[in-house]
Amino acid sequence: MMNLTLQLSLQCAPLHVSVKSSTSTSTSTATRSWSCYASLSIPQPSNVNVLNGTPLSSDRKEIRLGLPSKGRMSNDTLELLKNCQLSVKQSNPRQYVAEIPQLSNLEVWFQRPKDIVRKLLSGDLDLGIVGLDTLSEYGQGNGDLIIVHEALEYGDCRLSLAIPQYGIFENINSLEELAKMPQWTENKPLRVATGFTYLGPKFMRENGLKHVTFSTADGALEAAPAMGIADAILDLVSSGTTLRENNLKEIEGGTVLESQAVLVASRKSMVQRKGVLETTHEILERLEAHLRAIGQFTVHRIIILHASESSVWCRFHCIC
Ligand SMILES: Nc1ncnc2c1ncn2[C@@H]1O[C@H](COP(=O)(O)OP(=O)(O)OP(=O)(O)O)[C@@H](O)[C@H]1O
Numbered sequence: 001m002m003n004l005t006l007q008l009s010l011q012c013a014p015l016h017v018s019v020k021s022s023t024s025t026s027t028s029t030a031t032r033s034w035s036c037y038a039s040l041s042i043p044q045p046s047n048v049n050v051l052n053g054t055p056l057s058s059d060r061k062e063i064r065l066g067l068p069s070k071g072r073m074s075n076d077t078l079e080l081l082k083n084c085q086l087s088v089k090q091s092n093p094r095q096y097v098a099e100i101p102q103l104s105n106l107e108v109w110f111q112r113p114k115d116i117v118r119k120l121l122s123g124d125l126d127l128g129i130v131g132l133d134t135l136s137e138y139g140q141g142n143g144d145l146i147i148v149h150e151a152l153e154y155g156d157c158r159l160s161l162a163i164p165q166y167g168i169f170e171n172i173n174s175l176e177e178l179a180k181m182p183q184w185t186e187n188k189p190l191r192v193a194t195g196f197t198y199l200g201p202k203f204m205r206e207n208g209l210k211h212v213t214f215s216t217a218d219g220a221l222e223a224a225p226a227m228g229i230a231d232a233i234l235d236l237v238s239s240g241t242t243l244r245e246n247n248l249k250e251i252e253g254g255t256v257l258e259s260q261a262v263l264v265a266s267r268k269s270m271v272q273r274k275g276v277l278e279t280t281h282e283i284l285e286r287l288e289a290h291l292r293a294i295g296q297f298t299v300h301r302i303i304i305l306h307a308s309e310s311s312v313w314c315r316f317h318c319i320c
Pocket residue numbers: 068070071072073074112113114130131132133134155156157218236237238239259260261
């Protein structure tokens with residue numbers, strides 16, 4: 001038994017977290033596990049649908065889960081849900097609404113990942129599965145977005161700064177060295193091409209790079225340095241092949257975030273919309289059971305939620 005002080009690192013507004021229980025550690029293997037219970041104090045909803053002065057955008061009765069409509073995340077998301085006995089039933093692939101028979105009163109809406117985040121914020125979705133990169137870029141730290149499960153074990157990639165392997169960058173191998181290059185001035189800033197126009201400038205600011213400008217494009221960013229459009233790029237990397245094929249390299253300290261698929265919920269929906277908390281709980285339990293069954297104990301944090309009228313109880317289970 002040991003006391004824990006927990007900093008809740010969810011993407012949500014600062015919440016009061018009081019840890020109630022204990023930890024257990026196993027020294028027989030390289031893994032350690034702990035679990036604890038925490039109470040998230042959430043302001044008591046009044047008798048109208050208002051949280052922190054913001055009403056729910058609609059009084060619909062159905063619970064809505066947003067899933068990626070196409071692209072890399074789409075098939076793996078459906079596969080994961082199927083493996084959790086939550087198969088999505090879609091009458092035809094061009095129809096964007098579907099259901100999961102095991103979850104009553106739940107509508108699945110297929111959307112582009114960035115639109116899932118936008119619609120969680122607007123209140124048009126209650127739950128969603130997206131990459132952490134997309135959540136961070138389009139959620140912009142909004143306190144209404146709660147990462148309910150942060151490690152769904154697919155969609156792995158990282159958002160990284162990359163520079164050419166050649167020319168003035170040949171001997172530059174870290175962000176610190178890049179920042180110290182005398183070339184970057186107010187009149188001639190470091191030019192970065194990225195689709196991450198929120199996270200990019202934030203990362204540069206936080207790392208003290210003052211003279212930076214950004215340009216954006218929808219894809220094939222790795223071409224920008226060779227085309228003379230940019231000095232560096234900030235983009236997703238998984239195998240690293242695209243960078244290598246374009247004579248680019250990552251640098252020490254240049255990783256903005258490590259990403260994989262996450263389950264996100266609107267905090268407002270969980271507190272105010274009937275059934276959202278219970279459905280979230282149900283999905284989480286199935287995810288946990290599935291990941292445990294396949295031995296995926298790389299899950300870092302699972303949060304199981306219980307609602308009382310004014311608070312949400314969370315169980316954290318961490319194996320690291
Ligand atoms: N190598 C990779 N490149 C890009 N995304 C990756 C990669 N590996 C995993 N991902 C995940 O897949 C997501 C991209 O999904 P998808 O291909 O559907 O693009 P998208 O979000 O619809 O973007 P776009 O609208 O630009 O096509 C990323 O947000 C990331 O979480």
